Amino acid sequence: MTPGRRFRIYLLEARFQVVETLREPMFAIPTLTFPLIFYLFFGVIMGARGVSLAVPTYVLATYGVFGVLGPALFGFGAGLANERDTGVLLLKQTTPMPAGAYLFAKVMAALIFGAVVVAALFLMAAHAAGVALYRWQWFALAGVLLAGVIPFCALGLAIGAWARGRSAVAVVNLVFLPMAMLSGLWLPIYMFPDVMQDIALALPAYHHAQLALKVIAMDAGQSVRMHLAVLVAETLVFLAVAALGFRRADSFSMRRSR
Amino acid sequence: MKSARHLVGRSLTWLVVGVAIFTGVLATLPVPQAAEGPARGVPEETFAIVDVTAFDGEAFRQGWDVWVEEGRIRHAGPRLDLPDDLPRLDGRGHTLIPGLIDGHVHSFPSTLGDALRFGVTTVLDQSTDPAFAAAVRPAREEVGRGTGADLFSAGMTATAPEGHGTQYGIPVETLTGPDEAAEWVRARKAEGSDWIKIIYEDGSAFDMEIPSLDGETVAAVIEAAHAEGLAAVVHVSTFETALEAMAFGADGLVHVWRDEVVSEADARRFAEADIFVVPTLSVMVPAEDSDVAELVRETDEAMLSAIQRQTLSARFPGGLAEGGDVAMENVRRLRAAGVRLVAGTDSPNPGTGTGISMHGELRLLARAGMGSAEALAAATSVAADAFGVAERGRIAEGHLADLVLARADLEEDVSRSHDIVAIWKDGYLVDRAVASAGAGPGAEIARAPAATLVADFEDGFEASFGAWDVTTDKLTGGSSTANVAVRDGALVVTGEIAPGTAFPWAGVIWMPGEQPMQPVDFSGREATRGDGRQYSVMLISSAEPAGPPPTMTFIAPEEWTQVEIRLEDFPTATPEVIAGLAFVAEGPVGTFTFEVDEVEVR
Numbered sequence: 001m002t003p004g005r006r007f008r009i010y011l012l013e014a015r016f017q018v019v020e021t022l023r024e025p026m027f028a029i030p031t032l033t034f035p036l037i038f039y040l041f042f043g044v045i046m047g048a049r050g051v052s053l054a055v056p057t058y059v060l061a062t063y064g065v066f067g068v069l070g071p072a073l074f075g076f077g078a079g080l081a082n083e084r085d086t087g088v089l090l091l092k093q094t095t096p097m098p099a100g101a102y103l104f105a106k107v108m109a110a111l112i113f114g115a116v117v118v119a120a121l122f123l124m125a126a127h128a129a130g131v132a133l134y135r136w137q138w139f140a141l142a143g144v145l146l147a148g149v150i151p152f153c154a155l156g157l158a159i160g161a162w163a164r165g166r167s168a169v170a171v172v173n174l175v176f177l178p179m180a181m182l183s184g185l186w187l188p189i190y191m192f193p194d195v196m197q198d199i200a201l202a203l204p205a206y207h208h209a210q211l212a213l214k215v216i217a218m219d220a221g222q223s224v225r226m227h228l229a230v231l232v233a234e235t236l237v238f239l240a241v242a243a244l245g246f247r248r249a250d251s252f253s254m255r256r257s258r
Numbered sequence: 259m260k261s262a263r264h265l266v267g268r269s270l271t272w273l274v275v276g277v278a279i280f281t282g283v284l285a286t287l288p289v290p291q292a293a294e295g296p297a298r299g300v301p302e303e304t305f306a307i308v309d310v311t312a313f314d315g316e317a318f319r320q321g322w323d324v325w326v327e328e329g330r331i332r333h334a335g336p337r338l339d340l341p342d343d344l345p346r347l348d349g350r351g352h353t354l355i356p357g358l359i360d361g362h363v364h365s366f367p368s369t370l371g372d373a374l375r376f377g378v379t380t381v382l383d384q385s386t387d388p389a390f391a392a393a394v395r396p397a398r399e400e401v402g403r404g405t406g407a408d409l410f411s412a413g414m415t416a417t418a419p420e421g422h423g424t425q426y427g428i429p430v431e432t433l434t435g436p437d438e439a440a441e442w443v444r445a446r447k448a449e450g451s452d453w454i455k456i457i458y459e460d461g462s463a464f465d466m467e468i469p470s471l472d473g474e475t476v477a478a479v480i481e482a483a484h485a486e487g488l489a490a491v492v493h494v495s496t497f498e499t500a501l502e503a504m505a506f507g508a509d510g511l512v513h514v515w516r517d518e519v520v521s522e523a524d525a526r527r528f529a530e531a532d533i534f535v536v537p538t539l540s541v542m543v544p545a546e547d548s549d550v551a552e553l554v555r556e557t558d559e560a561m562l563s564a565i566q567r568q569t570l571s572a573r574f575p576g577g578l579a580e581g582g583d584v585a586m587e588n589v590r591r592l593r594a595a596g597v598r599l600v601a602g603t604d605s606p607n608p609g610t611g612t613g614i615s616m617h618g619e620l621r622l623l624a625r626a627g628m629g630s631a632e633a634l635a636a637a638t639s640v641a642a643d644a645f646g647v648a649e650r651g652r653i654a655e656g657h658l659a660d661l662v663l664a665r666a667d668l669e670e671d672v673s674r675s676h677d678i679v680a681i682w683k684d685g686y687l688v689d690r691a692v693a694s695a696g697a698g699p700g701a702e703i704a705r706a707p708a709a710t711l712v713a714d715f716e717d718g719f720e721a722s723f724g725a726w727d728v729t730t731d732k733l734t735g736g737s738s739t740a741n742v743a744v745r746d747g748a749l750v751v752t753g754e755i756a757p758g759t760a761f762p763w764a765g766v767i768w769m770p771g772e773q774p775m776q777p778v779d780f781s782g783r784e785a786t787r788g789d790g791r792q793y794s795v796m797l798i799s800s801a802e803p804a805g806p807p808p809t810m811t812f813i814a815p816e817e818w819t820q821v822e823i824r825l826e827d828f829p830t831a832t833p834e835v836i837a838g839l840a841f842v843a844e845g846p847v848g849t850f851t852f853e854v855d856e857v858e859v860r
Contacts (some may be wrong), residue, residue, distance in 0.1 A: 008266050015269040112276065119283045132288040137286050190755070 076156025161245025310349025361603030766841025
């Protein structure tokens with residue numbers, strides 16, 4: 001396959017993935033609007049414009065993480081499980097399309113939806129809550145937030161590889177909402193009891209949020225390297241778990257077809 | 259395959275458009291004002307404005323270059339030989355005028371900044387709290403970045419017990435007879451009064467009866483002022499008292515009268531006596547008949563402080579007395595007779611706004627027959643000469659670089675004076691966005707002392723004014739702790755942030771007021787700085803009675819570093835009113851240590 005052809009396939013598959021996701025309002029609406037509604041409530045209204053910008057600035061970073069987390073987890077976790085259940089995945093596997101294009105498309109879709117949420121959050125923070133950041137901070141924060149799709153897609157992939165069909169949505173929700181809360185995405189982590197703060201240390205969203213908060217100098221003061229190391233390690237673990245899941249599913253379907 | 263190609267193209271287009279929009283959004287998001295700096299391409303401190311129409315204080319000069327060096331005008335004239343590396347601003351099409359001088363104001367902490375934002379770089383105050391004047395006067399001697407107009411002031415005014423001038427709640431020592439005049443003037447001189455202001459007002463022009471000094475006492479005060487080498491100006495509101503004041507030898511009148519139209523012959527007598535008049539048409543002509551409303555409409559609201567908006571919309575109780583037309587006619591006739599006229603607004607009286615009304619006064623003077631150059635001279639060089647204010651009011655060698663660059667050709671139309679490209683005070687660009695606003699609710703607002711150094715911790719935990727204390731979130735039910743110690747000439751703050759409240763904090767607070775948390779007005783002060791280290795530190799300023807205080811954050815690295823925070827950057831309506839400045843650690847939970855040294859509020 002020529003590189004040009006390969007590129008076209010990757011691009012088209014990504015396009016179809018985005019279009020398909022858009023046509024599924026059950027997914028698109030909550031992942032796009034929840035972070036915005038949360039921000040409107042906790043950042044703009046509770047943040048009380050003109051009194052202190054500490055709150056709207058802080059939650060901008062954490063709801064940004066929340067906004068990137070949603071599309072990645074749901075697109076990969078629920079989407080993949082669903083496509084496997086309905087046979088769409090099997091159908092795609094029979095085409096000459098490289099498996100990489102399928103994964104690339106899903107990552108791109110998560111990235112694009114994440115970017116839309118981030119842009120909308122930034123606009124709301126700037127114009128409704130009055131948040132002002134240095135130019136480099138706006139770009140760095142956006143960059144850090146969007147980079148979060150990598151560990152979160154890996155986590156979604158792991159879930160999608162093991163969970164089946166409808167139960168995948170439940171599993172994703174069970175991971176998504178508690179992780180968001182325990183990682184301090186809704187309320188600052190230091191407001192929680194110690195035990196919950198210890199749990200946060202194990203969660204990828206916590207480390208990602210800390211990196212985002214570091215850009216605006218509102219993080220907990222732990223080292224960047226530690227956060228990165230945890231994120232890389234967990235991403236690798238998720239990928240391994242996903243690979244195991246696929247291997248099990250393959251042998252299972254082979255046995256069934258026999 | 260054709261349709262697939264088509265889709266590939268469309269997808270790529272979408273991708274590119276999406277990335278462009280995303281980048282565009284990020285590139286246009288707001289940034290903190292301080293980060294952009296006041297410059298925006300306009301030079302300051304040492305620079306030249308080239309090929310500009312300059313009004314030098316007397317006449318318009320075409321094609322001038324004005325060379326500013328370290329806050330003063332080094333040279334001004336046609337086609338100067340300027341160094342190649344000198345930053346320059348092309349002035350073509352614009353008009354450069356000296357910073358305006360308002361010949362009749364009353365000053366409060368917020369008014370100096372309000373004046374400066376509208377190009378009034380010097381105010382001639384005709385009575386205020388002498389302690390305030392004494393605290394602010396020294397700033398006029400400093401050439402450097404400031405946030406207020408230079409103040410020259412009569413300080414306390416001479417009036418009778420219960421007389422006009424005693425009703426404003428500022429301290430006034432009244433006079434009861436001519437024998438007290440000499441001692442009273444000496445006391446003013448000792449307080450630093452730049453000239454003597456006398457009230458000669460019995461209220462008859464306003465159908466009121468107000469106790470007034472008698473003519474003898476007015477004459478005695480004028481004489482005593484001259485004996486002390488001070489000029490004496492008189493507040494009058496009737497033609498009769500104006501004639502008397504002239505006969506007593508007053509140097510100037512700080513209002514025109516509106517009870518009677520002056521005859522041409524009498525107008526000539528004023529000219530011959532060489533007495534100057536500050537007509538203050540802004541408070542003679544009802545605001546509805548002046549152009550003030552139009553000026554406000556054409557002014558970016560962000561430039562008007564809360565106090566300016568309030569005084570502009572206020573009206574004299576019962577409305578202005580009749581006679582605006584008479585006042586205008588008197589100005590016309592005095593001008594025709596050659597009497598020196600000084601532009602002044604009597605702001606912030608009802609219907610005026612400090613600074614902005616100066617542009618209304620220029621319009622009124624033009625309406626009374628003055629040409630552009632004449633009106634601008636009344637607001638610059640004539641005012642400076644009348645009150646003996648040096649180095650101001652002219653674009654001339656050695657003068658302070660107090661400059662206003664007007665967008666339009668003012669020679670043609672002086673009513674465009676409010677359309678300003680840039681204002682420089684002492685060569686430094688003036689930030690035109692509002693920094694000042696009104697008083698915080700409730701508490702009486704004290705005035706800030708002139709000193710800027712709050713504490714250097716060389717001799718312990720003492721502040722040079724105000725007081726330091728520990729502050730923690732116990733106020734809101736938290737349990738964080740802080741301890742302070744002075745070690746090696748620095749304030750060492752240690753403590754622990756504990757969970758238990760929404761936004762925990764602990765640290766030290768400096769309260770400038772005499773009572774704890776009494777708000778103090780710091781308008782005109784630019785920044786505070788602390789040397790902090792080792793931990794993330796937050797700074798809190800508060801005039802609000804409730805809610806979390808406005809906060810600015812900065813990072814304190816291991817090594818000593820100077821941190822400068824602009825008061826006006828605080829997200830609050832009243833950044834110049836400070837009840838307390840706190841240096842605290844906030845979340846996350848844990849212990850902290852930081853050190854503070856050399857705290858200054860400027």
